[in-house]
Amino acid sequence: MQSVAHLVKVSVPGYLSELPIPDTFGGWFRLGFKDWLALVPPTALAAGVGYTVYRAYCPKARVACSGRTNKIVQLSNPKVVDTIDVEDISEKAAFCRCWKSKNWPYCDGSHANHNKETGDNIGPVIVKKNK
Numbered sequence: 190m191q192s193v194a195h196l197v198k199v200s201v202p203g204y205l206s207e208l209p210i211p212d213t214f215g216g217w218f219r220l221g222f223k224d225w226l227a228l229v230p231p232t233a234l235a236a237g238v239g240y241t242v243y244r245a246y247c248p249k250a251r252v253a254c255s256g257r258t259n260k261i262v263q264l265s266n267p268k269v270v271d272t273i274d275v276e277d278i279s280e281k282a283a284f285c286r287c288w289k290s291k292n293w294p295y296c297d298g299s300h301a302n303h304n305k306e307t308g309d310n311i312g313p314v315i316v317k318k319n320k
C-alpha cells in the first residue's frame with residue numbers, strides 16, 4: 190500500500206510537474222521537439238482513458254461503435270424476427286436490408302442516405318407476386 194501512496198503522492202505529481210506545459214498560449218509555439226516528445230505519453234494515456242470511459246458510459250457510442258449492423262430496429266430485443274404472410278402482400282413489397290428503415294421491416298428509402306454516407310450499395314429485397 191505504501192508503494193501506491195508513493196506513486197499517487199510523489200511519483201505522478203513529480204512527473205506531471207516536470208512536463209513542459211507552457212504558461213501562455215504562445216508558449217505552445219515555442220516548444221522544442223524534445224518538449225513535444227515528452228508530452229506524447231501523457232497525452233496518449235489521457236486520450237486512451239477518455240476514449241475508454243466514453244465507450245463504457247455512453248450508450249449511443251456503444252451502439253455506434255460496436256460494429257453492429259442493426260443500430261435502430263428493436264434494440265431491446267435479443268433477436269429481431271419478422272413474419273409476413275405472403276397473402277398480405279398485394280402486388281409487391283420492398284423489404285429493408287440496410288437496417289436503417291424507420292418502417293421496419295419495409296424499406297422506406299433510408300438506404301439511399303446510408304449509401305451516400307458510406308459508399309455502400311445496399312438496396313431492398315423486393316418480393317413480387319406471380320401474375
Ligand code: FES
Nearest residue numbers: 285286287296299
Ligand atoms: S431502407 Fe433499408 S433497404 Fe431501403
